[in-house]
Amino acid sequence: MLEGKVVAVTGAGRGVGREIALLCAAHGAAVVVNDPGVGGGGEGGDAGPAQDTVNDIIAAGGRAHANLASVADPAGATTIIEDAVQRFGRIDAVVNNAGILRDTIWHKMSHEDWRAVIDVHLNGCFNVSKAATPYFREQQSGSFIHFTSTSGLIGNIGQANYSAAKLGIVGLSQSIALDMARAGVRSNCIAPFAWSRMTASIPAETPAQKARLEKFKAMSADKIAPLVVYLASDASAEVTNQIFSVRKNEIVLFSKPRPVRSMTKLEGWTPESIAAELIPAFQPSFARADEVSAHVFGYDPI
Template structure:
């Protein structure tokens, strides 16, 4: 019962990774606000309370406590209501898991402004709004844990996901800033880059043999594999872990490096464009990174 006595908000908890994290946190003793608007993968069309209700029902059947919230993370006022739901139902808030997300994949030169803004609003702005709404309560009580979902699409790269990749890399930077700003108040902030076959990955193309092989690997990775790491990061057992980026891939757990200078070159008289071309770039080139995608870096079969 690593989370006994704690109250958690899990956004996007109506299915997939969010549902598994909500279930695991309830089993670990937390009271859970299950947040989900029940929208489509693209965030378009009608919404439904049913997915979130199902998660609440499963938690109740297993002896846990949970309430449903159907507010959107993508607006400041509704994000305030998500946090207030925890205070109204359970009297406090200790954990925020920012998991809600949508996808609107498109090759960059065809991506619309609407698709850009929609994904940024849910992922990056939504993570800020919900986190900011909880931050004052965390500060006053001198404790709290944020667990944000980033992605290797942002940390490494992927085709057709400029909006999603930008949002997910932005979340990693936001998490680090939260960790720096709120450490003095006993508040921690970490990221997970989850690997799982879920609604969020079902749009990955599987036309070529290489793409089919990648999808087959993903399908082995069930959403529940990410939940133990989220529970740990939210618990007091992780009281000295903050500002980090982790990944959960089947039975593997990774910690990611974060950008730091890799190599430098110096010229006492300063640089001209010609000198950069002739001297600096040849000296720095061995530290260049290739145009990798997530699947290129995580290319081995999950075990």
């Protein structure tokens, strides 16, 4: 599917990113494996994970190069794309997978925890995508594959920073898809359900939380990679501006926000008439106030 292509995958030293890099290489792509090897909250750094993925790709007969830059740094993000072009001659697809978590309940969230997560997820997507854009425009082709989350699409407890970043990525992807369509460039999002270092940090104190975590453990990271390979390939030339999700062997297409109900009052609305007429009419269509992804996906994937 990717013979002759060059793909850059961020956060590819471990977990979902590693599986994506391995499968892209198995399908013929040369892969820039980006990962600074930081901890789950963005601390430290280790060249080992990125190099391990590269070594495994090369051992299987593929082509790969390790890049240790932080996507949060615009100059570092640019090196990811420059490494692809200088070492392999071009760049065909960007997989924005890198991420960190600094979960905490809203009233305890610090400015630093907010900025750190936004910088890696949302600004990181912008930085790497921006660096690849001139090459995509020149060659009149390219694919952006951004990783969002149901934490952003639906919401989640204790993840205001992560949720905001992940929904922001959807907005970014949609605008890129519209702006770059004339250049033959596409942009799509994937919300993965998979067991990784990041999902391992989900609290599991109550029996219900522990049961939910066990379900996550059955959703292996390698299940996400086939959709990424497809979206990076020429076979997906007509697929852009979409939001997908992968839950084990299930692939989901998400709708975008659309009007659900409307009501017109010819004489105009007052606060009192909103309370008396509008809200009672709208209430049956309200999303539940405590809704999280478990309410939307009320069944186990196979």
